[in-house]
Amino acid sequence: MSEPKKLFIKTYGCQMNVYDSERMAEAMGAEGYVTTEVVEDADMVLLNTCHIREKASEKLFSDLGRLRPLKDARPDLKIGVAGCVAQAEGAEIQRRMPLVDIVVGPQAYHRLPALVRAKGPQVDTDFPPEDKFDHLPERRALRGPTAFLTVQEGCDKFCAFCVVPYTRGAEVSRPVARILSEARDLVSRGVREITLLGQNVNGYHGEGVGGAWTLGRLIRALADVDGLDRIRYMTSHPNDMDDDLIAAHGDVPQLMPYLHLPVQSGSDAVLKAMNRKHTRDQYLRLIDRFRSVRPDLLLSSDFIVGFPGESDADFFDTLDLIRQVGFGQAFTFKYSARPGTPAAEKAPVEAAVADERLQVLQTLITEQQRAGQQAMVGRDVGVLYEKSGRQPGQMVGKSDHLHAVHVDDPVGKVGELVRVRVLASGSNSLSAVRIS
Numbered sequence: 001m002s003e004p005k006k007l008f009i010k011t012y013g014c015q016m017n018v019y020d021s022e023r024m025a026e027a028m029g030a031e032g033y034v035t036t037e038v039v040e041d042a043d044m045v046l047l048n049t050c051h052i053r054e055k056a057s058e059k060l061f062s063d064l065g066r067l068r069p070l071k072d073a074r075p076d077l078k079i080g081v082a083g084c085v086a087q088a089e090g091a092e093i094q095r096r097m098p099l100v101d102i103v104v105g106p107q108a109y110h111r112l113p114a115l116v117r118a119k120g121p122q123v124d125t126d127f128p129p130e131d132k133f134d135h136l137p138e139r140r141a142l143r144g145p146t147a148f149l150t151v152q153e154g155c156d157k158f159c160a161f162c163v164v165p166y167t168r169g170a171e172v173s174r175p176v177a178r179i180l181s182e183a184r185d186l187v188s189r190g191v192r193e194i195t196l197l198g199q200n201v202n203g204y205h206g207e208g209v210g211g212a213w214t215l216g217r218l219i220r221a222l223a224d225v226d227g228l229d230r231i232r233y234m235t236s237h238p239n240d241m242d243d244d245l246i247a248a249h250g251d252v253p254q255l256m257p258y259l260h261l262p263v264q265s266g267s268d269a270v271l272k273a274m275n276r277k278h279t280r281d282q283y284l285r286l287i288d289r290f291r292s293v294r295p296d297l298l299l300s301s302d303f304i305v306g307f308p309g310e311s312d313a314d315f316f317d318t319l320d321l322i323r324q325v326g327f328g329q330a331f332t333f334k335y336s337a338r339p340g341t342p343a344a345e346k347a348p349v350e351a352a353v354a355d356e357r358l359q360v361l362q363t364l365i366t367e368q369q370r371a372g373q374q375a376m377v378g379r380d381v382g383v384l385y386e387k388s389g390r391q392p393g394q395m396v397g398k399s400d401h402l403h404a405v406h407v408d409d410p411v412g413k414v415g416e417l418v419r420v421r422v423l424a425s426g427s428n429s430l431s432a433v434r435i436s
Ligand code: SAH
Pocket: 052, 053, 155, 161, 162, 163, 164, 199, 200, 235, 236, 237, 262, 264, 302, 303, 304, 333, 334, 335, 336, 337, 338
């Protein structure tokens, strides 16, 4: 038998891309490819790209430049570009970097095997009418006891700064039956925690028994899957929250006490200019509703500083919102003008000012994150072991609140869900001992 061909995949960007990379690996697996971590060994290199900020996009071209010597030495090495830069720039990528054989968008990657078999440069950035998930092989590329499961794709929100509606297309939800069967299949392969993914996951409206289901209803059905111990979801939008999803946080024990709910800014003027379509107050009231059903909910968010027109007063409003809410963690970004988006037409905030705001914001978020971790010390929490730690006798996993936890546990095994007592809080993780 000949050696299997080897595929190297590099994933940039969000969790949806991580999921897509796994599915592309599975699609190529059906063609006889196995994955490799060593780029020099690869017969095919696939870069699954992100377009969200300028820096993320430019990373692709520097990485392609670094692949040139490999391609020169082995002209039969296939190089593919997938993901959101592929969708946004299409054939332009090959004009700029002729070493690229294949450009494939996020809605067309079920056709990747055919593109690889074809001769000459290939570009496929269609939004084909068929559902790509119907044309993909079974899940195989699992990362242990946790898995991502995309349930919704695309975005109709058109925030003034964001490329996602253009690269991922309109909001589409996968049918309930397919999601449940993928979840059961994952659980039968040892998965105990599933994170439901979507660019606007709480806008989920997939076809199910009796019509369109909401995310809350889907979560309740998943909670009935035997062996699925933990459910999470991301990313959600404040405007798509409904009573049932909020209630689920109070009455579905498998739904973990963690919510990533991006707000971007605490200033009404900036929120309006961003086209977020909600006010600061509406966000704060929403948080209150979540906390009334689940007081220990850990909140996470995304923030952009330096959005065009953001004044000092607007920025102070953001800091004030953060102080009011108290986040367990958050992602902070400096605004990046993206070609084709409405905000890119406006005059930017001075770079030095935006840099300073980012610093101040990060300092505040770090303080809150530390305080949130410190508050866990002495408490008993659930941890799902994902791997062994660097120290002997140590296991590493995530708590219910998604804190990374190092646990002293010489008999622990990957995939075990255990109770631990938190002993100390480090800069980015907790340490604990097993109590069950
Ligand atoms: N659908 C999700 C987020 C998708 S992108 C949502 O609406 O929340 C992830 C984050 O990247 C966004 O929440 C935003 O904070 C940030 N982001 C998006 N476009 C950006 C831009 N042009 N510049 C800086 N940050 C951006």
